[in-house]
Amino acid sequence: MNITGRVHSVESCGTVDGPGVRFVVFMQGCPLRCQFCHNPDTWDTNKGTIYTPDQLMSEIIKYKSYMIFSGGGVTFTGGEPLLQADFILEMSKRCKKEGISVAVDTSGYVFSDTVEQVLENTDLVLLDIKNYDPEVYSRVTGVELAPTLKFLDYTRDKAINTWLRYVLVPGLTDNLESVRALAEHLKNYSNISRIEILPFHKMGEYKWEALGYEYKLYDTREPDKKLLEEVKGIFLTSGIPLAN
Ligand code: SF4
DSSP: OOOOEEEEEEEEEEOSSSSSSEEEEEESOOSOOOTTOSOGGGOOTTOSEEEOHHHHHHHHGGGHHHHHHHTOEEEEESSOGGGGHHHHHHHHHHHHHTTOEEEEEEOSOOOOHHHHHHHHTOSEEEEEOOOSSHHHHHHHHSSOSHHHHHHHHHHHHTTOOEEEEEEEOTTTTOOHHHHHHHHHHHTTOTTEEEEEEEEOOOTTHHHHHHHTOOOSOTTOOOOOHHHHHHHHHHHHTTTOOBOO
């Protein structure tokens, strides 16, 4: 079987999606429709550039020494990389053969036998939980929360090192009761080594306009310091270190 993947773009020297210097692969296609998404141009599963594993590997390998020297690696993000689990599995295996560490940035919405195999070949999961209140989660993303919580359980059962990510959007994901409940829930997961709070920003706004999608957050501001500190304080009660 000839496996290919649809790739939105690549970034050779990323520093925010995992430790060290990273080769970041933005995969095309996403089943979620997050209101705050700054990459809506990754949604459409029919777009992107088709890569064979050989083609993508030949790009990755150029940066192997930077990645290994810095304690970095390759991060597959998107979009939702696990929508193309066959391709990610093949790429992960190849990276591991080269001694390159692999991270997968996911919403945890997609799961299958192949995803299980991907996770066996993944060093780090960056799991984005958009909200802990099921109703808010559905309103924010267009899909249900339950698969993501199951995914989180799976990472614990398999002892996969996981960083939890939370996008803080005033008026949307700043429901502090649910943040408290999430922090409490996370106490049960010794595989989570870090929590990253990502403050909402408006850098992707122009993409929504260009694509003709209805953007609902024109009037939403970036979180102020007070809110950020409050949410950090709540997450710290989980006992898990914060990244920032
Ligand atoms: S999961 Fe990520 S790429 Fe998909 S809609 Fe949400 S923010 Fe955008």
